[in-house]
Amino acid sequence: MxxxxxxxxxxxxxxxxxxxxxxxxxxxxxxxxxxxxGDGYQAKKSKILTKSEIDRFLSSADDNEFLMIKVELILGIAGACRTDELVNLTIDDIQDVGSSLIVKIPNTKTKIPRIFVVTDVGNMLELFRKYLSLRPPHVKHKRLFLYYKAGKCT
Structure with a gap:
C-alpha cells in the first residue's frame, strides 16, 4: 500500500x-x-503478443470456442482499436468489398472518426464472414459482437 x-x-x-x-x-x-x-517500486507491464503467437492462435484455436475472439483480435490489431471502440462497432460500420473489409470507427476517444482496411491475409476475411453468418436474424440491435458460445451467437 x-x-x-x-x-x-x-x-x-x-x-x-x-x-x-x-x-x-x-x-x-x-x-x-x-x-x-516507494524505493524499488516497478509498475507491472502488460504482456504483449508477438506476431507468431497471434498467427498461431488464429490458425490453431478452435473456431467453435474462439471465433469471436479471433474476429476481435483481427479488427483490434488492424485498426489499433480501443476496447470501447470494438464494443460499439456495428455491422453498418463494416463494409465487405470482396478482397478486403473497410471499417469505419465513428465514435473515438479523440472525437475524430477513422477508417481502416483489413486485407485478406491468411483466412482473416473467412473468419469474419463465418462469424457474421452466425448472427441470428431476429437480433434488434446492430452491434457487431454478440454473446458467442459453442459455435452460436445469441
Missing amino acids: FKYAARMFCWHTSCLIIYDNIDISKFPKLIAFLKRT
Missing part, C-alpha cells in the same frame, strides 16, 4: 492542494517517508 501511495505522491500532492487546500510540502517527514517506501 505504501509503495502505491509513494508512486501516486505527485498526483496526490496536487489533488490535496486543489480539493482540500492542504499543502503537503509543509510536512517534510511525511514526504521523506513516502519517498523511502
Whole structure:
C-alpha cells in the first residue's frame, strides 16, 4: 500500500492542494517517508503478443470456442482499436468489398472518426464472414459482437 501511495505522491500532492487546500510540502517527514517506501517500486507491464503467437492462435484455436475472439483480435490489431471502440462497432460500420473489409470507427476517444482496411491475409476475411453468418436474424440491435458460445451467437 505504501509503495502505491509513494508512486501516486505527485498526483496526490496536487489533488490535496486543489480539493482540500492542504499543502503537503509543509510536512517534510511525511514526504521523506513516502519517498523511502516507494524505493524499488516497478509498475507491472502488460504482456504483449508477438506476431507468431497471434498467427498461431488464429490458425490453431478452435473456431467453435474462439471465433469471436479471433474476429476481435483481427479488427483490434488492424485498426489499433480501443476496447470501447470494438464494443460499439456495428455491422453498418463494416463494409465487405470482396478482397478486403473497410471499417469505419465513428465514435473515438479523440472525437475524430477513422477508417481502416483489413486485407485478406491468411483466412482473416473467412473468419469474419463465418462469424457474421452466425448472427441470428431476429437480433434488434446492430452491434457487431454478440454473446458467442459453442459455435452460436445469441
